[in-house]
Amino acid sequence: MEIRGSTTVYGIIGYPVKHSLSPLMQTAAFQEAGIDAVYVPFEVKPEHLKTALDGIRALNVMGVNVTIPHKERVVEFIDFLDEDAEFLGAVNTIKNVEGKLHGYNTDAxxxxxxxxxxxxxxxxxxxxxxxxxxxxxxxxxxxxxxxxxxxxxxxxxxxxxxxxxxxxxxxxxxxxxxxxxxxxxxxxxxxxxxxxxxxxxxxxxxxxxxxxxxxxxxxxxxxxxxxxxxxxxxxxxxxxxxxxxxGLGMLLYQGVAAFEIWTGRKAPAELMKKVLLEELYG
Ligand SMILES: NC(=O)c1ccc[n+]([C@@H]2O[C@H](COP(=O)([O-])OP(=O)(O)OC[C@H]3O[C@@H](n4cnc5c(N)ncnc54)[C@H](OP(=O)(O)O)[C@@H]3O)[C@@H](O)[C@H]2O)c1
CATH class of the missing domain: 3.40.50.720 (NAD(P)-binding Rossmann-like Domain)
Structure with a gap:
């Protein structure tokens, strides 16, 4: 893909994050949907979590997934929580809405x-x-x-x-x-x-x-x-x-739900599944 001045940025924050399949799955989804966006891994140490979230606001990163070990601690830095995230006290998806961070939990x-x-x-x-x-x-x-x-x-x-x-x-x-x-x-x-x-x-x-x-x-x-x-x-x-x-379906559909929260569009679930299947089981 071509990265332009207009390309928006999404990602995942975790520690470690190298094992994550989300960059592959979400990048494929953005491309398939013709959305001008990239999705990158951000390795964030626990002591840098607040700074990282301020960075999301400052750099206008449009959304991130949150993985281990940050899902619960991240809640205190979020501006709005949806019902599931509030009940669970855990966030795995953040949408940046004009500098306000909205937290969701798409695992459930x-x-x-x-x-x-x-x-x-x-x-x-x-x-x-x-x-x-x-x-x-x-x-x-x-x-x-x-x-x-x-x-x-x-x-x-x-x-x-x-x-x-x-x-x-x-x-x-x-x-x-x-x-x-x-x-x-x-x-x-x-x-x-x-x-x-x-x-x-x-x-x-x-x-x-x-x-x-x-x-x-x-x-x-x-x-x-x-x-x-x-x-x-x-x-x-x-x-x-x-x-x-x-557990493949759970992994897939938490990503599908995140994509739909960020973009307001139906996610290309079949393609996302294909990408996961190829990567995991060859
Ligand atoms: N499909 C998906 O999308 C998805 C998403 C999230 C997680 N997962 C998978 O779910 C699993 C758990 O993840 P998690 O984040 O919940 O981890 P976690 O918070 O560390 O919990 C681990 C759980 O496993 C139990 N456990 C570990 N070793 C055990 C043993 N030898 N005998 C009996 N129980 C044992 C723990 O029991 P104690 O409380 O007694 O230690 C605890 O209930 C992982 O395999 C992860 O890959 C899948």
Missing amino acids: VGFYRSLVEEGIALKGKTAVMFGAGGAAKAVGYALLKGGVKFLHIFNRNFSRAKELGDLLSRLGNVLVYPLKESAVETVLPTADVIVNTTSVGMKSSDPHLFDYSKIPEGKTVVDIIYTPPETELLKAAKKKGCKVVN
Whole structure:
């Protein structure tokens, strides 16, 4: 592409940021949509976060994504927060509106849309979620806003599970448990949708979260991990005739939502997906 005086700048702030797939995905989207913009990675150390946000205003950077470790701390430097970002206390997308920074969280909507695209309905369902970290917050929120009737949360660190349970119980019926085999075995048969939001499964040497032979047959099992494309959990679920979904859709649709917030235009989701698939799985 040609960079001109009129070219606008978007980007992602994180630390580290080298691993991010967003520059590839968003650059392709801007090009496809014929928008005169670039999207670049900004490696921002935690101690420079405020300065970086002032820089966004000063340099008229039109929008950025925010990734680890800044999603929560960035909130204090934002001028306006949308409803999801306010509830979650975390921002992954910023739009610069005439020097005022508007903060959004598209992780929740990204997760939700990834299920909708797979034809998975949540209304009145029972969900079992593993994990209580940053991603779990957005996923649990999306599950409850999407209409699940009961959300059971398992986490290794129980106090973290309780903290998340306290927050999410404002939206519906939430029960929390320590990650113990006996409790998992009791609750799992009641599940319609099982979701892994922990990082367990990224490495082939990872332990199993629970005894995967206990996955009930014919359910929906979602793992928000996208590399590898099929974790041990998803492999086991497939053998049980479950519908399985990995984390590629969540990654894709958080980016689609960010693009649409920035540009007010429909994102070229098919192309963005193709770019991600090629980069991740070759
Ligand atoms: N698809 C997407 O777009 C997307 C977006 C965000 C994140 N993710 C993925 O989601 C995963 C979690 O990210 P995060 O930001 O939520 O991380 P995080 O805040 O660090 O949380 C990590 C979670 O994993 C659990 N965990 C880690 N090792 C474990 C083990 N050996 N046994 C049991 N539980 C373990 C932690 O439990 P404790 O609390 O007990 O430590 C915690 O619940 C990562 O794999 C990330 O790649 C995907």
